[in-house]
Amino acid sequence: GQQLNQSPQSMFIQEGEDVSMNCTSSSIFNTWLWYKQDPGEGPVLLIALYKAGELTSNGRLTAQFGITRKDSFLNISASIPSDVGIYFCAGLYGASGTYKYIFGTGTRLKVLA
Amino acid sequence: DGGITQSPKYLFRKEGQNVTLSCEQNLNHDAMYWYRQDPGQGLRLIYYSQIVNDFQKGDIAEGYSVSREKKESFPLTVTSAQKNPTAFYLCASSMAGNQPQHFGDGTRLSIL
Numbered sequence: 614g615q616q617l618n619q620s621p622q623s624m625f626i627q628e629g630e631d632v633s634m635n636c637t638s639s640s641i642f643n644t645w646l647w648y649k650q651d652p653g654e655g656p657v658l659l660i661a662l663y664k665a666g667e668l669t670s671n672g673r674l675t676a677q678f679g680i681t682r683k684d685s686f687l688n689i690s691a692s693i694p695s696d697v698g699i700y701f702c703a704g705l706y707g708a709s710g711t712y713k714y715i716f717g718t719g720t721r722l723k724v725l726a
Numbered sequence: 727d728g729g730i731t732q733s734p735k736y737l738f739r740k741e742g743q744n745v746t747l748s749c750e751q752n753l754n755h756d757a758m759y760w761y762r763q764d765p766g767q768g769l770r771l772i773y774y775s776q777i778v779n780d781f782q783k784g785d786i787a788e789g790y791s792v793s794r795e796k797k798e799s800f801p802l803t804v805t806s807a808q809k810n811p812t813a814f815y816l817c818a819s820s821m822a823g824n825q826p827q828h829f830g831d832g833t834r835l836s837i838l
Contacts, residue, residue, distance in 0.1 A: 655829035
């Protein structure tokens with residue numbers, strides 16, 4: 614079945630550093646989404662990507678839809694303490710009437726002040 | 727404000743008891759979803775509904791039931807057949823099946 618590999622699983626960084634994380638799969642996806650989840654809360658949508666090669670920014674966040682459609686990347690520039698949380702990717706597969714998203718296992722980010 | 731409201735925030739279940747988790751949205755979205763989240767794992771799909779009065783099983787539907795009688799409401803019942811119900815349950819909605827999903831703030835279910 615469909616599977617997403619998200620890496621790294623966790624990372625500790627210093628405030629001000631840039632962060633990179635990615636999701637890869639052996640399957641092709643039609644849409645990639647990136648979410649951030651704070652403890653005890655629901656995931657919040659950060660960026661949506663709809664075309665292979667697409668590069669989209671949201672403030673200090675930049676995400677890319679891989680050319681092969683099997684991967685996606687999220688970068689955070691100049692990290693700040695409130696960037697702490699779990700970042701999830703999600704890939705859309707299927708056809709009309711049977712669309713589903715599959716979620717990665719998350720990257721837990723901790724920022725050291 | 728438009729959004730997705732899940733209630734209660736915390737819920738406790740006794741052995742042999744069914745419990746129902748509420749999910750309401752005022753975004754006028756057609757599709758609604760229920761996910762289960764366990765520590766260190768991604769979200770796993772329990773049930774989803776693309777339109778009112780219709781729903782399909784997800785990857786882990788056993789021990790759960792849903793209804794979709796109104797567009798804005800998609801309640802999830804955790805039955806006594808679900809032997810390991812302790813988890814964080816997330817409800818989501820989207821304009822259509824291929825559109826980004828937006829999540830509520832979750833319900834944490836624990837066993838007494």
